[in-house]
Amino acid sequence: MIEQYSGATRLVVILGDPIAQVKAPGGLTREFERRSTDAVVVPMQVRPADIKSVLSAIDRIANIDGIIATIPHKFALAEHCTGLSDRSAFLGVANVARREADGWSGDMLDGEAFVDAILSAGCRLTGEPGLLVGAGGAGSAIGLSLLDRGIGRLAISDIDAGRREALMSKLDRRYGDKIVEGSSDPRGYSLVVNATPLGMSTDDPLPLDSSGLSPTIFVGDVITKPEVTPLLQRARELGCNTQTGVGMFESSVSLMADFFAPSIGASR
Amino acid sequence: MIEQYSGATRLVVILGDPIAQVKAPGGLTREFERRSTDAVVVPMQVRPADIKSVLSAIDRIANIDGIIATIPHKFALAEHCTGLSDRSAFLGVANVARREADGWSGDMLDGEAFVDAILSAGCRLTGEPGLLVGAGGAGSAIGLSLLDRGIGRLAISDIDAGRREALMSKLDRRYGDKIVEGSSDPRGYSLVVNATPLGMSTDDPLPLDSSGLSPTIFVGDVITKPEVTPLLQRARELGCNTQTGVGMFESSVSLMADFFAPSIGASR
Numbered sequence: 001m002i003e004q005y006s007g008a009t010r011l012v013v014i015l016g017d018p019i020a021q022v023k024a025p026g027g028l029t030r031e032f033e034r035r036s037t038d039a040v041v042v043p044m045q046v047r048p049a050d051i052k053s054v055l056s057a058i059d060r061i062a063n064i065d066g067i068i069a070t071i072p073h074k075f076a077l078a079e080h081c082t083g084l085s086d087r088s089a090f091l092g093v094a095n096v097a098r099r100e101a102d103g104w105s106g107d108m109l110d111g112e113a114f115v116d117a118i119l120s121a122g123c124r125l126t127g128e129p130g131l132l133v134g135a136g137g138a139g140s141a142i143g144l145s146l147l148d149r150g151i152g153r154l155a156i157s158d159i160d161a162g163r164r165e166a167l168m169s170k171l172d173r174r175y176g177d178k179i180v181e182g183s184s185d186p187r188g189y190s191l192v193v194n195a196t197p198l199g200m201s202t203d204d205p206l207p208l209d210s211s212g213l214s215p216t217i218f219v220g221d222v223i224t225k226p227e228v229t230p231l232l233q234r235a236r237e238l239g240c241n242t243q244t245g246v247g248m249f250e251s252s253v254s255l256m257a258d259f260f261a262p263s264i265g266a267s268r
Numbered sequence: 269m270i271e272q273y274s275g276a277t278r279l280v281v282i283l284g285d286p287i288a289q290v291k292a293p294g295g296l297t298r299e300f301e302r303r304s305t306d307a308v309v310v311p312m313q314v315r316p317a318d319i320k321s322v323l324s325a326i327d328r329i330a331n332i333d334g335i336i337a338t339i340p341h342k343f344a345l346a347e348h349c350t351g352l353s354d355r356s357a358f359l360g361v362a363n364v365a366r367r368e369a370d371g372w373s374g375d376m377l378d379g380e381a382f383v384d385a386i387l388s389a390g391c392r393l394t395g396e397p398g399l400l401v402g403a404g405g406a407g408s409a410i411g412l413s414l415l416d417r418g419i420g421r422l423a424i425s426d427i428d429a430g431r432r433e434a435l436m437s438k439l440d441r442r443y444g445d446k447i448v449e450g451s452s453d454p455r456g457y458s459l460v461v462n463a464t465p466l467g468m469s470t471d472d473p474l475p476l477d478s479s480g481l482s483p484t485i486f487v488g489d490v491i492t493k494p495e496v497t498p499l500l501q502r503a504r505e506l507g508c509n510t511q512t513g514v515g516m517f518e519s520s521v522s523l524m525a526d527f528f529a530p531s532i533g534a535s536r
Contacts, residue, residue: 005297007282007290007311014275019331022275029273042310043275043331050328057325060318063287063311 010039010264012066013058015073019045022070023224023249024256031257032264039065039264051076062267066260067097067104074108074137081106087148090174091140096256098263107259110138111145113252114193114220118243119149120251123191123218127152131182133207134158134195135167138222142195143167147175155182155189157208158196186219187212194221199229206231215239224249278307278532280334281326283341287313290338291492291517292524299525300532307333307532319344330535334528335365335372342376342405349374355416358442359408364524366531375527378406379413381520382461382488386511387417388519391459391486395420399450401475402426402463403435406490410463411435415443423450423457425476426464454487455480462489467497474499483507492517 014024025041032039046054051073058064069077074093078084081094082103088094094106119125130151132143135158146154154171156179158164164181172179186192186208198207200223210231213219219235224245232242282292293309300307314322319341326332337345342361346352349362350371356362362374387393398419400411403426414422422439424447426432432449439447454460454476466475468491478499481487487503492513500510 005294006288007284007293008288009293009311011310011312016275017330020274020276025275025277026273040308040310042279042308043277044279045330046328047330050325053321054325054328057318057322060314060322062285062313062315 005040008038011061011064012039012041012068012260013044013064014041014068014070015044015046015051015054015077016070017045017047017072019043021225024068024253027249027253028068028256031253035257037257037261037264039260041068046073048072048076052080055080065099065263065265065267068256069095069097071137078106080104087111087141087144091144093137093141096259098260099267100263108141109252109255109259111141111143113255114142114222114248115145115149116251116255117247118191118218118220121218121243121247122241123220123243125191126150128190129153129155129188130191130193131155131157131186131189131208132193132195133182133184134193135160135163136195139193139195140167140170142193142222143171146191146193147171147178151178151191153178153180155180157182157184184208185212186217187214189217191218191220194219194223194229194231197223199223199231200225204230206234210234210238213238213240218242220248221245222248273308274306276306279329279332280307280309280336280528281312281332282309282336282338283312283314283319283322283345284338285313285315285340287311289493292336292521295517295521296336296524299521303525305525305529305532307528309336314341316340316344320348323348333367333531333533333535336524337363337365339405346374348372355379355412359412361405361409364527366528367535368531376409377520377523377527379409379411381523382410382490382511382516383413383417384519384523385515386459386486386488389486389511389515390509391488391511393459394418396458397421397423397456398459398461399423399425399454399457399476400461400463401450401452402461402490403428403431404463407461407463408435408438410461410490411439414459414461415439415446419446419459421446421448423448425450425452452476453480454485455482457485459486459488462487462491462497462499465491467491467499468493472498474502478502478506481506481508486510488516489513490516
């Protein structure tokens with residue numbers, strides 16, 4: 001990529017605050033290179049108070065063909081879009097947007113990336129019961145994608161009862177009879193997902209009761225650092241199949257490259 | 269660079285319209301890599317009507333440590349700076365600006381890059397007479413730098429008499445007795461510089477009367493494409509030492525890397 005990088009290279013920007021931790025600049029730029037797409041992903045650190053004016057300026061920078069939003073800008077990106085995918089509109093957030101003739105078309109790929117990753121890792125989904133621990137942004141996207149992709153029943157758990165109820169009632173509007181309240185007990189599920197931040201710090205408690213894990217349960221985690229969280233380590237010791245957050249990130253790179261493909265260089 | 273490129277990579281943006289032809293993204297990014305500086309140069313195509321709002325947004329993108337301006341944004345960048353080098357203030361333009369605690373510090377390195385390049389190529393300057401053909405933006409910067417660096421006398425020529433007079437009277441304020449009116453005849457000079465666009469198209473006339481060239485005249489050209497212009501080709505055939513626009517660009521890469529060094533990552 002360094003050989004061909006030039007003034008003609010197209011841009012996808014990733015907006016976050018903080019920004020230093022994001023992996024997409026390297027990961028997706030390498031994927032563009034693998035596909036012989038002359039584009040790079042450019043990290044931009046933007047405070048919440050400035051996101052609207054920066055998005056407005058991005059409209060005016062003609063060689064920016066795509067936008068990726070990470071924390072805390074996924075709501076703002078959805079608002080800035082002139083069109084949203086069904087799932088993005090339902091969730092009210094977008095993590096990607098591509099430039100089209102009449103504005104920005106947004107989508108929310110986080111949940112899809114997670115589901116792609118667990119299916120690639122051999123997880124059965126259709127008609128199975130699953131437990132989602134964590135009803136924040138990542139959990140909401142994953143919950144919707146699990147339901148969209150055929151999970152049989154989804155139990156939702158969160159230490160914040162209000163957040164759990166909010167997600168349950170949101171998903172209830174579309175998948176009423178499949179949504180139930182979950183707990184920290186993974187017994188009886190085919191799939192258990194950690195979508196909380198627990199596991200990033202070494203002194204975090206496990207996000208669920210690992211004594212209930214057994215080899216028939218597939219365990220997925222959204223955390224990318226450490227790659228193997230204490231939960232996944234424990235699950236592997238107990239013989240469970242697992243999916244790391246890094247694997248989810250790798251799926252998201254591929255999905256994002258597919259998503260941006262129609263817009264790269266299209267407005268040149 | 270692709271190996272370490274990440275969300276922590278610092279940005280220098282280059283603003284132009286058009287943008288596809290600019291070489292700094294590749295050239296200066298490679299120079300940063302050579303210096304083990306984790307920074308990339310990002311091309312941004314911005315129309316003149318949008319440059320103020322985009323510069324204002326750049327203020328708010330915390331990991332942008334530097335700005336490069338190319339045509340037509342060198343005036344706007346100078347206006348946006350909170351401080352300018354002496355030569356940048358004198359010329360009223362800036363091609364580079366680095367972020368400092370209280371805003372942007374601008375400089376104009378085009379003329380310096382040209383002079384560095386010809387000195388490296390063995391051109392004698394101190395006390396010598398020179399002919400500058402072309403009194404536009406590039407010519408103005410080169411003229412000032414030639415004078416700042418000790419040229420003995422500077423003759424200025426331009427097919428647009430008003431532009432020639434404007435540059436002569438501007439330089440006259442600082443270097444009065446050294447400034448004279450030139451013609452297209454290179455006889456009697458130690459240095460002759462083409463700072464016009466003539467030579468970019470194959471059917472352009474030569475910018476000066478090549479019958480007056482002789483081996484004691486050093487001939488420099490600002491054009492980068494083709495690398496060897498018809499003027500330089502003719503000068504070489506006649507035994508002149510020459511300097512291409514590509515050589516000037518290579519000098520500018522090194523000067524820009526030096527200029528940005530204090531700001532890269534400083535605000536992290």
